[in-house]
Amino acid sequence: MSKLRRSERIVDLTQYFISHPHTLIPLSLFAERFQSAKSSISEDIDIVQEMFKQRGIGELITLAGAAGGVKFIPKISKEEAEDSIITICKELSHKERLLPGGYLYMSDIIGNPNRLRQIGRMFASYFAHEAIDAVLTVETKGIPLAHATANYLNVPVVIVRRDAKITEGSVVSINYLSGSSKRMQTMFLARRALKENSNVLIIDDFMKVGGTIKGLIGLLKEFNANLKGIGVLVETDGADERLVENYVSLAKLVHVNEKDEMVDVQLGNYFERGKYNEVNLNK
Amino acid sequence: MSKLRRSERIVDLTQYFISHPHTLIPLSLFAERFQSAKSSISEDIDIVQEMFKQRGIGELITLAGAAGGVKFIPKISKEEAEDSIITICKELSHKERLLPGGYLYMSDIIGNPNRLRQIGRMFASYFAHEAIDAVLTVETKGIPLAHATANYLNVPVVIVRRDAKITEGSVVSINYLSGSSKRMQTMFLARRALKENSNVLIIDDFMKVGGTIKGLIGLLKEFNANLKGIGVLVETDGADERLVENYVSLAKLVHVNEKDEMVDVQLGNYFERGKYNEVNLNK
Numbered sequence: 001m002s003k004l005r006r007s008e009r010i011v012d013l014t015q016y017f018i019s020h021p022h023t024l025i026p027l028s029l030f031a032e033r034f035q036s037a038k039s040s041i042s043e044d045i046d047i048v049q050e051m052f053k054q055r056g057i058g059e060l061i062t063l064a065g066a067a068g069g070v071k072f073i074p075k076i077s078k079e080e081a082e083d084s085i086i087t088i089c090k091e092l093s094h095k096e097r098l099l100p101g102g103y104l105y106m107s108d109i110i111g112n113p114n115r116l117r118q119i120g121r122m123f124a125s126y127f128a129h130e131a132i133d134a135v136l137t138v139e140t141k142g143i144p145l146a147h148a149t150a151n152y153l154n155v156p157v158v159i160v161r162r163d164a165k166i167t168e169g170s171v172v173s174i175n176y177l178s179g180s181s182k183r184m185q186t187m188f189l190a191r192r193a194l195k196e197n198s199n200v201l202i203i204d205d206f207m208k209v210g211g212t213i214k215g216l217i218g219l220l221k222e223f224n225a226n227l228k229g230i231g232v233l234v235e236t237d238g239a240d241e242r243l244v245e246n247y248v249s250l251a252k253l254v255h256v257n258e259k260d261e262m263v264d265v266q267l268g269n270y271f272e273r274g275k276y277n278e279v280n281l282n283k
Numbered sequence: 284m285s286k287l288r289r290s291e292r293i294v295d296l297t298q299y300f301i302s303h304p305h306t307l308i309p310l311s312l313f314a315e316r317f318q319s320a321k322s323s324i325s326e327d328i329d330i331v332q333e334m335f336k337q338r339g340i341g342e343l344i345t346l347a348g349a350a351g352g353v354k355f356i357p358k359i360s361k362e363e364a365e366d367s368i369i370t371i372c373k374e375l376s377h378k379e380r381l382l383p384g385g386y387l388y389m390s391d392i393i394g395n396p397n398r399l400r401q402i403g404r405m406f407a408s409y410f411a412h413e414a415i416d417a418v419l420t421v422e423t424k425g426i427p428l429a430h431a432t433a434n435y436l437n438v439p440v441v442i443v444r445r446d447a448k449i450t451e452g453s454v455v456s457i458n459y460l461s462g463s464s465k466r467m468q469t470m471f472l473a474r475r476a477l478k479e480n481s482n483v484l485i486i487d488d489f490m491k492v493g494g495t496i497k498g499l500i501g502l503l504k505e506f507n508a509n510l511k512g513i514g515v516l517v518e519t520d521g522a523d524e525r526l527v528e529n530y531v532s533l534a535k536l537v538h539v540n541e542k543d544e545m546v547d548v549q550l551g552n553y554f555e556r557g558k559y560n561e562v563n564l565n566k
Contacts, residue, residue, distance in 0.1 A: 004449070006290060007289060007290055007293050007327075007330050008330060008333070008334050010290050010293050010294055010297070010299050011293055011330060011331050011334035011335070012334055012338060014293075014294050014297040014298055014301075015297055015301055015335070015338070015340055017335075018297075018298055018301050018302070018303070019400070039479075043288075047290050047291060048294050050291070051295055051298075052290050052294070052298070055295060055298070057298060061320050093291060099449065099450065099451075099452045099487070101449060103449055103450045104450070105450065105451070105473070105475065106450070107441075107442065107450075107451065107473060107476060108475075108476070111433075111439040111440045111441060111442070111476075112439050113430075113433050113434050113436075113437050113439065113440075114437075116430070116434070117302070125524065139422060139423045140423060140442065140444065141424045141450075142428050143423070143426045143427065143430075144426065147396075147399070147426075147427050147430055147431075148430075150394075150396055151396050151399070151400070151434075153396075154396050154397075155396065156391070156394040156395050156396065157394045157396075157427065158390075158394060159390065159394070159423065161423065166382065166384060166386055167382065167386045167387070167388065167389070167390075167424075168388070168390065169388050170383045170445070176488035187384075189388060190388070192388065192391075193390060193391070228422065257487075263299075
């Protein structure tokens with residue numbers, strides 16, 4: 001292949017970093033790919049780094065030494081996260097979502113590729129430095145959210161099942177009390193699905209009292225895994241006795257009035273939790 | 284913001300296209316973003332286009348006129364698809380996957396972010412010009428594959444459930460005969476999940492006789508939707524009476540011998556179906 005010009009190298013560097021998040025890439029890979037000196041490539045990377053920073057799409061971290069290289073850590077700017085969360089809160093507030101019993105239809109939001117990418121970026125950005133090894137979720141609606149997050153963290157998703165399946169092999173089961181219905185339920189995780197001592201991020205779509213997530217935490221103990229964080233798309237406000245602490249939520253379902261067809265959704269605690277200030281929901 | 288240099292514009296163009304696949308982006312968006320003339324931006328885009336082509340990561344299609352713009356269509360090169368499918372076939376052949384009854388444990392492959400990205404790119408590349416409106420799948424293991432594909436096609440995923448859930452609202456159900464077990468089963472899809480006349484791509488993890496996929500096709504009829512394609516990760520070879528035609532598979536499970544712990548996995552029909560030739564599994 002002929003030697004590439006700077007502008008061409010920069011296209012390739014940019015696409016390569018974005019397609020390989022949280023992956024240490026040795027400079028020699030690019031030196032070979034481009035037939036260029038490492039010094040030129042370092043200059044290219046500085047340009048990419050600067051634009052990534054300006055656009056808030058992430059950082060490039062350079063590690064020196066023989067085992068060194070460059071790692072792309074996807075992030076999201078405060079402005080973009082704000083826009084995304086506000087969009088989601090507004091969409092969740094549509095009265096057409098109201099289902100009998102005060103439930104909300106959310107499958108369209110969880111199915112939307114743009115929303116999912118943004119949700120994934122937000123959670124991945126928030127937990128970027130927690131050395132996550134795996135994202136854990138429970139079927140069914142948590143799965144797209146978990147995968148969107150894991151895609152940016154570049155870690156596997158581990159799916160807890162509601163039934164023991166023959167295609168999962170030997171499973172570990174746990175009984176837990178569903179927080180809202182106070183019913184005893186069971187969850188199953190394949191024995192081989194999670195390595196010992198893994199650092200785990202739990203992602204789910206909805207949290208009321210937190211019974212399901214408490215069940216997932218119990219399951220982590222069975223695998224000697226470490227809980228590094230909890231992210232939920234929607235929490236409900238004012239749940240009497242929350243079973244789970246230290247979670248991050250994007251949206252908060254404050255009030256549902258079936259009779260008047262009113263749904264009140266506010267920002268979750270994503271911005272409160274130390275990283276951002278002064279978010280304006282009325283923007 | 285100050286005016287950007289070409290190399291900086293190229294970083295931003297590249298990341299923007301990759302984050303917005305199958306989306307028509309008016310040149311005026313970039314002109315404003317960069318404070319640059321459209322003619323300069325057109326030259327930038329030519330450079331990006333050329334590298335994308337060289338790396339086989341996709342095409343930029345330019346539509347002229349007032350409603351025009353540029354659209355990034357993700358693709359995958361034959362070499363990269365070949366490498367990915369061979370890797371998957373080899374992984375599927377490990378005897379450690381064998382479960383009682385001749386089933387294969389596949390959750391690790393379906394959970395792996397790199398495999399998923401490549402699987403998504405392969406299906407999205409194959410069906411890039413079918414004007415897909417939605418990807419349909421059935422819980423649980425099809426969901427990650429469907430989302431990986433939909434992410435590159437930039438369309439929503441619609442999940443068919445095995446049980447009717449209160450959080451889905453009004454549902455349409457269909458009874459179908461599971462091809463292998465010959466048992467009658469039922470699937471459910473929320474009435475509001477799929478618009479009339481949608482062009483639908485079905486994605487699933489595993490196809491034996493094709494009973495489940497035939498059920499999904501029946502469900503599409505209830506929604507007056509159009510079947511535009513079927514993609515499966517693994518098909519089994521020699522299923523007596525295949526219920527489904529015109530599917531694309533990445534891998535083919537040819538033979539399982541529980542006694543001798545042998546799993547024989549070959550390439551699926553992805554390369555046969557007109558687009559590629561001379562693929563060497565022994566590479």
